[in-house]
Amino acid sequence: MNDPTALLAELVRIPSVGGSQGELLIQTRLAALMRSAGLEVDQWPLDLDALTARPDFPGMEAPRSQAWGLVGRLPGSGGGRSLMFNCHVDVVPPGELSAWTDDPFSGKVDGGRLFGRGSCDMKGGLAAAVTAVLSLQDVRPRGDVLIACVVGEEDGGLGTYALLERGWRADACVIPEPTGLAVVPAAAGALTFRLRVPGRAAHAARRGTGVSAVEKFLPVFAALRSLEARRNAAADPIFDRWDLAYPIEVGTVAAGDWASSVPGELIAEGRIGVALDEQPGQARRALEEAVAAACAADPWLAAHPVAVEWWGGQFLPARTGDEAFVKAVIAATGGDAAQWAAPYGSDLRLLTAAGIPTVQYGPGDVDLAHGPDEHVRLSEIHEAARTLVRLAADICG
Known part of the structure; x- marks a missing residue:
C-alpha cells in the first residue's frame, strides 16, 4: 500500500481555508493526482448563483466567487455495488498564530504525528481515502469506487450539495472525518444564529443616561446556557460518550464603536445543536422562546427585544438506517470498533x-x-486506509 504521509504533508501545506484561493488550489492538485494515477476524473465549476438560489440550499458562510467540484472514479470490472469516499478539502482558519508551536500549515512530522491545520479535520482521512483507492487499482473490484473531494463542508455543505445536484450517487458512502477509527452512523444537526441586542449609546462618563448592550446580553447568554441544559437532559444514549450531545455556543461577540462610549448594540453569533429526529423548526423555536423569556424578565429588553436571525450553515440531524452497511464497516475494521453519534x-x-x-x-x-x-x-x-480497502472488497466485490 502506498504511504499516505507525503501526500498528507503536501495537502496540509496548501492553506485551503474555506472561501480562499487555497480551496481552489487543492482541488486542482487532487485532480492532477487522480488523472496521473489513471482514475476517471470529473472536475467542474460550481454555479454558485444557481445553487445558492435553490430553496433547499444548506447555507454558506464563507464568501466565494468561484468553487470547484471533483470526483475521481475507479471503474469496476462489472456487476458490483458502488462505494463512495466523501472527503472535504476545506479547513477553518488557523486562528491566533502565536498559539501554534510551528507554522499552522507546516505539515511537520514529529513523534509519529503530522501537524497542521486540517491534518485531523479532515485531510488525514482524505489521504487515507486516496491511498485506499489507488491501492485498489491492482485488484479492481467489480463495483465502482469513487472519491469525492468537496468544498464548503465547514460552512454548510456546498460541495456535497453540488455533487448530488450533478447526479453523483453510490450504493454506500464513508466520510473519513476524524472519529478515532470509531464508526459513526449518526450526527446531530447545527443551526447558525445571530442575536442583535439593543442598548442606548451615551458618553461613558455619563453611563447612567445610556443602556449598555453588553450588560443586557448577560441575561440572554444565561438563558442560552439554561436552554442547553434542558435540551441535553434526555439525549439519545448513542451520544453517551459526550458531555453535551447538543451544545449551544456563542462564537463571536461584537459591541460598541468607541472605548469611552456606552455600547448601543451588541451582535452575537453562535450555533445551536439539533437533536436526532428533531425538526429544525423545533430547535429554532426553542431558542427564540428562551431569548423572548429572558427579554420579558428585563424591563429594557421587554420594551426593546433582542432580534434573532438565522443565517449561514444549516445542518440537519441524520442517522443511517442501513444497519447492514454499519455492520459491514465495523467488520472491515476488524469487528471491534466503537460506535457513537457525532x-x-x-x-x-x-x-x-x-x-x-x-x-x-x-x-x-x-x-x-x-x-x-x-x-x-x-x-x-x-489503519484507516487498510479498512477502506477491506470495505471496498466487501461492498464492491
Whole structure:
C-alpha cells in the first residue's frame, strides 16, 4: 500500500481555508493526482448563483466567487455495488498564530504525528481515502469506487450539495472525518444564529443616561446556557460518550464603536445543536422562546427585544438506517470498533437524505480539530486506509 504521509504533508501545506484561493488550489492538485494515477476524473465549476438560489440550499458562510467540484472514479470490472469516499478539502482558519508551536500549515512530522491545520479535520482521512483507492487499482473490484473531494463542508455543505445536484450517487458512502477509527452512523444537526441586542449609546462618563448592550446580553447568554441544559437532559444514549450531545455556543461577540462610549448594540453569533429526529423548526423555536423569556424578565429588553436571525450553515440531524452497511464497516475494521453519534453537523445528512447509506469513519481525534497544534497520528491513517480497502472488497466485490 502506498504511504499516505507525503501526500498528507503536501495537502496540509496548501492553506485551503474555506472561501480562499487555497480551496481552489487543492482541488486542482487532487485532480492532477487522480488523472496521473489513471482514475476517471470529473472536475467542474460550481454555479454558485444557481445553487445558492435553490430553496433547499444548506447555507454558506464563507464568501466565494468561484468553487470547484471533483470526483475521481475507479471503474469496476462489472456487476458490483458502488462505494463512495466523501472527503472535504476545506479547513477553518488557523486562528491566533502565536498559539501554534510551528507554522499552522507546516505539515511537520514529529513523534509519529503530522501537524497542521486540517491534518485531523479532515485531510488525514482524505489521504487515507486516496491511498485506499489507488491501492485498489491492482485488484479492481467489480463495483465502482469513487472519491469525492468537496468544498464548503465547514460552512454548510456546498460541495456535497453540488455533487448530488450533478447526479453523483453510490450504493454506500464513508466520510473519513476524524472519529478515532470509531464508526459513526449518526450526527446531530447545527443551526447558525445571530442575536442583535439593543442598548442606548451615551458618553461613558455619563453611563447612567445610556443602556449598555453588553450588560443586557448577560441575561440572554444565561438563558442560552439554561436552554442547553434542558435540551441535553434526555439525549439519545448513542451520544453517551459526550458531555453535551447538543451544545449551544456563542462564537463571536461584537459591541460598541468607541472605548469611552456606552455600547448601543451588541451582535452575537453562535450555533445551536439539533437533536436526532428533531425538526429544525423545533430547535429554532426553542431558542427564540428562551431569548423572548429572558427579554420579558428585563424591563429594557421587554420594551426593546433582542432580534434573532438565522443565517449561514444549516445542518440537519441524520442517522443511517442501513444497519447492514454499519455492520459491514465495523467488520472491515476488524469487528471491534466503537460506535457513537457525532455532536456536530456534517455532510452525512445530505448523503443520507439522498438515499445513500453513509457512515463517518476516519483517523484523528475530533477534540484536536479547529484548535492550535492540530495533528493526526500517522498510524491511524494507515489503519484507516487498510479498512477502506477491506470495505471496498466487501461492498464492491
